[in-house]
Amino acid sequence: MRVVSLVPSLTEAVAVTLPGVLVGATDWCSHPADLAVTRVGGTKNPDVDRVVALAPDLVIANEEENRAPDLDALRAAGLDVLVTEVRTVPQALTELDRVLTACGAPGRPAWLAEAEAVWSSLPAPAERRSAVVPVWRRPWIVLGRDTFAGDVLARLGVDHVHARHPERYPRVPPAELRAAAPDLVVLPDEPYRFTAGDGPEAFPGLPCALVSGRHLTWYGPSLTEAPRVLAVALRAARR
Structure with a gap:
């Protein structure tokens, strides 16, 4: 083969x-x-x-x-x-x-x-938080409706605020993202490589979770450890 x-x-x-x-x-x-x-x-x-x-x-x-x-x-x-x-x-x-x-x-x-x-054995989240989830910058593109990464986050207690947007990956200006007043911002390191110095500064006053893009968006062997790896990053993002 x-x-x-x-x-x-x-x-x-x-x-x-x-x-x-x-x-x-x-x-x-x-x-x-x-x-x-x-x-x-x-x-x-x-x-x-x-x-x-x-x-x-x-x-x-x-x-x-x-x-x-x-x-x-x-x-x-x-x-x-x-x-x-x-x-x-x-x-x-x-x-x-x-x-x-x-x-x-x-x-x-x-x-x-x-x-x-x-x-299938994930415990029910102890709390639910809202988030904006950018996947690109210049222009800012975020998770919208019907995405694998959105489903992953929802199962971990994070509901992204654009989940009902008519587009799957809408372009949303930073001011509008901040105006949504999320509990946190989730920033993966792919496809855009968000880092502590490139992304969080756009959301002053909001906790930012820098997460592994592979564990958030890949569906393969990384699925076995994704809940644990992502949960650690999400817990670290507190007000």
């Missing part, structure tokens, strides 16, 4: 579960750190010819991460493309099972069973 992954989360899941199956991945596929495969460009601009030249049996993609024209071009070249949709934690677990099965996994890997157990 030869697989090309166009999604960092799925790259890690396949590489950990089925060593040697991946022959190509994007430039943004950073886990596992020692992954040695052909790089095929970005998630939004993969080199279609390079992917085709790898002669994969399957290309795995995601409806949010990847562009429909690129996936259509791969199909037109005769490749089999599996497209995932991940908006919630349960959906992530189901889609991971589907992807790994399609890639030749003989059964559910231990890490996926562990992730399911961890998330």
Whole structure:
């Protein structure tokens, strides 16, 4: 089986579960750190010819991460493309099972069973807090409706204030973000690398939780430790 992954989360899941199956991945596929495969460009601009030249049996993609024209071009070249949709934690677990099965996994890997157990046994949050969750700066873009990261936070007791916005990733000026009067601001280190000196200063007087973007937005082996890692960062953000 030869697989090309166009999604960092799925790259890690396949590489950990089925060593040697991946022959190509994007430039943004950073886990596992020692992954040695052909790089095929970005998630939004993969080199279609390079992917085709790898002669994969399957290309795995995601409806949010990847562009429909690129996936259509791969199909037109005769490749089999599996497209995932991940908006919630349960959906992530189901889609991971589907992807790994399609890639030749003989059964559910231990890490996926562990992730399911961890998330299904989460205690009810002791409190609920509201948050704004920027994912980009210049322009400021935040989590909106129907996102995987939003569902992750909600399960940990954090309700982001733009969860009912008509857009999934709306552009919202900083003044409007502050006017929403959230309890805290959640700042991941990807896709935009927010740091203590780049982000918190835009929200004077508000607690800011600097969190691991991989644990907030990736759906793969990191799911097993995401609740613990994120909870520590969120607890540290207090008034």
